[in-house]
Amino acid sequence: MLRVLDVERSTYYAHVSRRQQAVAVATHSAGRPVPGLSYTQDGKLVSDEQICEWIMEFLAGEGASYGYRKLTVLLRRRHSLRINKKKVYRLCKRMDVLRPQRQLKIKYPKRVANNRVITDSNQLWETDIKYGRLHGEQRFFFLMSIIDVFDRVIIAYHIGLTCEAQHLVQITHEALMKRQLFDKVNKPVIRSDNGPQFISHRFEEACAVFEIIHERIPPKTPNKNAHIESFHAILESECYRRHEFKTYRQAYEIVSQFIQDYNRIRIHGSIYDFSPYEYMEAIKQGTVKPKQIKV
Incomplete structure (x- = not known):
């Protein structure tokens, strides 16, 4: 086929190699799939659905408007979960219960010294x-x-x-x-x-x-x-x-x-x-x- 099309073998295989590298990069950048579960300190499996229920109980039962960082602390203390704040952030975002970020307002903006x-x-x-x-x-x-x-x-x-x-x-x-x-x-x-x-x-x-x-x-x-x-x-x-x-x-x-x-x-x-x-x-x-x- 290469002889019929008058294409150099090196050109063809270089093209194939670039395609394979592009596919590998795309697959790698996608990251590993979300496992959908976490572990307690004694190794028991806990599903993300159960974790979401506990988060909602914290928010509804205690009446405190906790952010994802403090929710992480509660999950670790009360349910002995091995979980980081990034995952809690992701779950809160999926449930749409993230607190709005505080916007720092500068009342008096800085005025830089001018030449005079x-x-x-x-x-x-x-x-x-x-x-x-x-x-x-x-x-x-x-x-x-x-x-x-x-x-x-x-x-x-x-x-x-x-x-x-x-x-x-x-x-x-x-x-x-x-x-x-x-x-x-x-x-x-x-x-x-x-x-x-x-x-x-x-x-x-x-x-x-x-x-x-x-x-x-x-x-x-x-x-x-x-x-x-x-x-x-x-x-x-x-x-x-x-x-x-x-x-x-x-x-x-x-x-x-x-x-x-x-x-x-x-x-x-x-x-x-x-x-x-x-x-x-x-x-x-x-x-x-x-x-x-x-x-």
């Missing part, structure tokens, strides 16, 4: 947390602060032995009060990383009440929060490393004084060698040209 050009105060604030060591008490304290990217002022801060979302809400409220922005239409964007205080529902609810936008930087991109990170580097080198804090009270007094000096006295090369407050006053008087900042 800052031309004035109160357009973009950055916030973050810095840890400090209390050597005398063998524990840490926390500094959470808000900086204005344009004028470099630390507007508000919290120093404490704990640092929670409620403290973030408090300093955000304080910052808005200090800048007299509650009755303003245009409020600043506040930028943070993805720490637990910043992604909390409590802070997002406060932002909705304050009518400010909260945006978060992508993971592993501290350069997106560069100005507050720069302040923390200055704080580390010029304050934390120069003092060995014995008590929390000592740390509170020294760090608070440092922040006041930072705002009023310490000069910054990026703002004409002024302190933040001096820079704000110079802009107000019109003696310097405001610098645009790209973030």
Whole structure:
């Protein structure tokens, strides 16, 4: 037949081999047939029909809306079945008694930090947390602060032995009060990383009440929060490393004084060698040209 059709033997047998391989793959992918039974711990056979009856008894008799995982636990405990949750899932699906899966709703979707050009105060604030060591008490304290990217002022801060979302809400409220922005239409964007205080529902609810936008930087991109990170580097080198804090009270007094000096006295090369407050006053008087900042 191959000679009549002028077909090479190798071509024909290659075609047959491919067909056999395709059939083998299809047969294998179908998997083994469902056995229709399970075993107890002492080796007795139990049919799937009996298991389905027990499942319905659990659901009807106990009044609990159990899912397939807890039904598996009950079958193992009360009927000594050797059964896994996958089979219980399959049986529940066949009987249409599966509980609907819980849908997680994100009330406040994440807003990723955008590139911006800052031309004035109160357009973009950055916030973050810095840890400090209390050597005398063998524990840490926390500094959470808000900086204005344009004028470099630390507007508000919290120093404490704990640092929670409620403290973030408090300093955000304080910052808005200090800048007299509650009755303003245009409020600043506040930028943070993805720490637990910043992604909390409590802070997002406060932002909705304050009518400010909260945006978060992508993971592993501290350069997106560069100005507050720069302040923390200055704080580390010029304050934390120069003092060995014995008590929390000592740390509170020294760090608070440092922040006041930072705002009023310490000069910054990026703002004409002024302190933040001096820079704000110079802009107000019109003696310097405001610098645009790209973030």
